Amino acid sequence: MERLYRWCLGLYPNSYKQVFFDEMLEVFVEARIAAAARSRWRYFQFMFRECVGAVGGAGFERGRSIFGPQFSAMFPVGRLFMSSATRFPLSALVFMILSFLAVVYAIAQAAALSMALPHDHPAVALQVVKLAMPGGILIMFAIAYLLGIAGWLGVYMLRSSGTERLSRTETWSAAK
Amino acid sequence: MEPLSEAVLFILLSLAEQPRHGYSILKDVEEMSDGRVMLSTGTLYGALRRLLEDHWIERMKQQDTARGKVAYRLTGSGLTRVQQEMERMKHLTRLARARVETKEA
Numbered sequence: 001m002e003r004l005y006r007w008c009l010g011l012y013p014n015s016y017k018q019v020f021f022d023e024m025l026e027v028f029v030e031a032r033i034a035a036a037a038r039s040r041w042r043y044f045q046f047m048f049r050e051c052v053g054a055v056g057g058a059g060f061e062r063g064r065s066i067f068g069p070q071f072s073a074m075f076p077v078g079r080l081f082m083s084s085a086t087r088f089p090l091s092a093l094v095f096m097i098l099s100f101l102a103v104v105y106a107i108a109q110a111a112a113l114s115m116a117l118p119h120d121h122p123a124v125a126l127q128v129v130k131l132a133m134p135g136g137i138l139i140m141f142a143i144a145y146l147l148g149i150a151g152w153l154g155v156y157m158l159r160s161s162g163t164e165r166l167s168r169t170e171t172w173s174a175a176k
Numbered sequence: 177m178e179p180l181s182e183a184v185l186f187i188l189l190s191l192a193e194q195p196r197h198g199y200s201i202l203k204d205v206e207e208m209s210d211g212r213v214m215l216s217t218g219t220l221y222g223a224l225r226r227l228l229e230d231h232w233i234e235r236m237k238q239q240d241t242a243r244g245k246v247a248y249r250l251t252g253s254g255l256t257r258v259q260q261e262m263e264r265m266k267h268l269t270r271l272a273r274a275r276v277e278t279k280e281a
Contacts, residue, residue: 008218020221023246027198028217053216060222 001032001047008051011058013065048157100141180261186213187223188250188258191233195249224248232257
């Protein structure tokens with residue numbers, strides 16, 4: 001686990017690592033021992049929070065090293081806005097069904113167009129359409145739905161781990 | 177002046193009591209918030225870096241530990257900022273109380 005965390009810390013810019021790498025690792029090791037003494041679930045939550053925190057922090061510091069101190073103001077990072085996102089909204093389901101119908105309709109239109117327009121190799125074009133309709137599309141959407149559910153689970157776990165409760169950690173004022 | 181975020185306020189309050197090293201801050205913040213705010217190491221050090229840049233805190237070597245851990249302490253401007261935040265919260269509380277009492281009356 002320490003190796004995994006080291007890898008996460010490796011994502012930080014060099015200038016940041018020079019100052020904080022050893023210290024962060026030391027704190028992580030101490031906190032890991034304490035988390036492991038509690039329960040397996042707590043330990044899992046802890047590891048999840050630490051890895052997400054380190055990767056997110058690294059991304060933020062990378063952005064900051066490229067765009068400068070204004071980067072924080074450009075993107076609302078440092079906080080995960082999930083108060084309502086942790087609930088799976090009904091509107092998303094409706095939107096996904098509409099998207100699915102739109103894609104099926106577009107493919108049907110493309111098939112009709114493919115038949116109507118003169119071209120040299122109609123078999124090739126039609127073959128692609130045949131492969132995509134309808135089983136291929138269903139599989140594609142099933143994968144997308146599964147990924148969506150996995151993402152939602154990730155968000156839910158972040159929420160239950162306490163990460164989402166952290167508000168922004170910026171300290172600057174607008175005047176700066 | 178923007179209000180301080182909860183995480184930053186907890187970190188500053190933790191350091192207002194005494195200088196602390198990273199793990200001690202994590203534990204203290206968790207304790208102060210009754211387990212509601214659990215900082216990850218990445219989040220904590222991101223905040224510490226910004227607080228250092230703003231000169232609200234400073235680094236120091238803790239002499240009382242064998243390994244000479246790096247600790248952080250609140251600076252004068254950091255303390256001033258915490259006091260300003262306290263004033264802001266007091267004002268907000270007074271205002272809220274007055275409005276609620278008016279409503280109840």
